[in-house]
Amino acid sequence: MRDADTPYAKVPVITAIFWIVKVITTALGEATSDALYSYWYLIPVVLVVFVVAFRRQLRSPYYQAIPYWVTVAGIAVFGTLASDGVTGLLAFLVAGGNFQALLPLLLVTLGYAAATAMVLRRWYRSEGTLSVHSITTRRRQKFYWWTVTCTFAMGTAVGDLTASPLHIGFLGSSVLFGVAILIPWILHHRGHLNSVAAFWTAYVLTRPLGASVADWLSKPVHDAGEGGGGVGLGPGPVALGGLILFVALLAYLAIKRPDIQEPLEGTEPAPVGSRIGTSEA
Numbered sequence: 001m002r003d004a005d006t007p008y009a010k011v012p013v014i015t016a017i018f019w020i021v022k023v024i025t026t027a028l029g030e031a032t033s034d035a036l037y038s039y040w041y042l043i044p045v046v047l048v049v050f051v052v053a054f055r056r057q058l059r060s061p062y063y064q065a066i067p068y069w070v071t072v073a074g075i076a077v078f079g080t081l082a083s084d085g086v087t088g089l090l091a092f093l094v095a096g097g098n099f100q101a102l103l104p105l106l107l108v109t110l111g112y113a114a115a116t117a118m119v120l121r122r123w124y125r126s127e128g129t130l131s132v133h134s135i136t137t138r139r140r141q142k143f144y145w146w147t148v149t150c151t152f153a154m155g156t157a158v159g160d161l162t163a164s165p166l167h168i169g170f171l172g173s174s175v176l177f178g179v180a181i182l183i184p185w186i187l188h189h190r191g192h193l194n195s196v197a198a199f200w201t202a203y204v205l206t207r208p209l210g211a212s213v214a215d216w217l218s219k220p221v222h223d224a225g226e227g228g229g230g231v232g233l234g235p236g237p238v239a240l241g242g243l244i245l246f247v248a249l250l251a252y253l254a255i256k257r258p259d260i261q262e263p264l265e266g267t268e269p270a271p272v273g274s275r276i277g278t279s280e281a
Contacts, residue, residue, distance in 0.1 A: 009133060009135055009136055010135050011135050012068065012260070013260065013261045014199065015258070017253070021250075023213075024242060025073045025210070026076055026206055026211055027214035028243060029210075030076070030159075030215060031238040031242055032235075032242075034218065034235035035235040046074070047078075053067045053074060057141075062260075065250060075145070075148055075149050075152050079153045080156045102161075109154060112153045115154075116204070119143065119146045120147060120200070127140055155208045159207065159215070160211075170230050173208065177212060181205040181209055216230040217231045217233050218235045218237075218238040
């Protein structure tokens with residue numbers, strides 16, 4: 001087995017297709033987590049797929065599209081379940097009144113925001129950088145995945161918070177976060193925000209954006225208690241549609257490999273076969 005610490009990045013280069021696939025995984029994770037409440041017997045299958053992909057991702061010396069994005073999709077599913085589970089528990093503990101919906105979501109949002117900040121702080125103190133271009137070691141990769149997990153859970157709570165207690169609705173929340181995600185890019189483009197801060201700000205916002213779109217497509221048309229209602233497709237069809245789109249884009253990334261970062265200066269490119277899933281032994 002080759003050493004897990006290599007000069008090759010273990011995450012993709014950040015391009016437009018990265019953000020497209022990232023938003024799709026958040027929508028897929030939201031719809032799938034909702035569907036699993038009805039199809040609970042599929043949870044072990046989803047868990048096994050996630051664990052296999054995550055182990056492959058951690059052990060691989062190179063970025064590989066399939067294990068990386070399957071891991072992201074798995075975290076999207078279980079991060080949503082974690083956020084919803086904690087929110088539901090807090091809602092059960094909170095007394096009735098106007099704060100019954102607002103307070104649990106606010107506490108979960110703040111809690112996961114604090115967890116995200118703590119992980120980023122420990123990551124920076126340990127490695128001296130938060131740049132995704134520097135993720136070439138297993139330790140940095142672990143910091144990265146802890147951050148991803150916290151941002152998914154936080155983003156889920158933020159999307160639910162704006163949609164229902166704040167009465168913006170699922171469609172309104174989709175528009176809100178769709179506009180908000182452009183702000184870091186604009187600020188970075190104009191030189192007012194460094195690339196690392198712009199990336200992580202946009203990364204956090206992809207979660208409530210994708211989740212709001214998925215909820216708008218899946219929720220009942222007339223249901224004031226569910227973020228003002230939605231299109232009414234149901235979580236199962238939305239999850240299936242998202243999965244088809246996800247698999248198509250994943251196949252493109254695995255075959256064409258447009259998102260592989262250049263190796264560090266002075267090193268040879270990784271073997272092509274190793275990048276797309278062959279053994280690194």
